[in-house]
Amino acid sequence: MKRIMLTPSILNADFSNLKAAIAHIEDVSDAVHLDVMDGNFVPNLTFGPLVVRAIRSLTRLPLDVHLMIAQPMEFIQDFRDAGADWISFHAEVTRHIGEVAGAIRKCGARAGVALSPQTPAERLRGYTDLLDFALVMTVMPGFGGQRIIPEALEKVSAIKAISAEEGREIPVQVDGGIKADNLDMVVEAGADIVVVGSSIYADPEPAAAARRTRSRLDELASGRELAGGVSLDYNQGN
Secondary structure (H helix, E strand, C coil), X not given: CCCCEECCECCCCCHHHHHXXXXXXXXXXXXXXXXXXXXXXXXXXCCCHHHHHHHHCCCCCCEEEEEECCCHHHCHHHHHHHXXXXXXXXXXXXXXXXHHHHHHHHCCCEEEEEECCCCCHHHHCCCHHHCCEEEEECCCCCCCCCCCCHHHHHHHHHHHHHHHHCCCCCCEXXXXXXXXXXXXXXXXXXXXXEECCHHHHCCCCHHHHHHHHHHHHHHHHHCCCCHHHCCCCCCCCC
């Protein structure tokens, strides 16, 4: 069975007690997903490297930092120094995907490109050799708690087809509006890494919600062979 990775987003967690927020998910998660927003590329403002550094001190889990910011090149090293293991940036903010991805890899992190719902999978063509993963957004970036856009899931198979044509097999992460009632649909679309946020932290018992999500992913994985047998390892450096 190929494990489907679970990377909970703490965007909707209680930031007054991050230690407890991390503890709720630590035993069942493969990484902690951190949504960084700058109030520019997206209309919301969250946190920067200082908070990432604080979270780094609270867990041994890899930190999966999703940069929803207009100038990722200016902050890559800062986030890496703060403890980021995987760093993704948005294709919509640059005409130089290869340059940004290369900078992420050069500093020792895994590089990913995120695609907003309106951005086609073709945007990644020619760059898959520089990527360690792709991130498909199934909501508009900027806020947690939105409803999933099912049509965006079509990009998962499209990205895998493009990467296969280019001789690569990169895992695809899916993020946005994922809950118990649509988890099956996300896995059926081919997701290798699943970001779940508000449905865990809005639950009266977040730890139990995280365990249920992990259990369901394992059940779904047992009935599905991941396309290409993609190897996923957050702890392996470049």
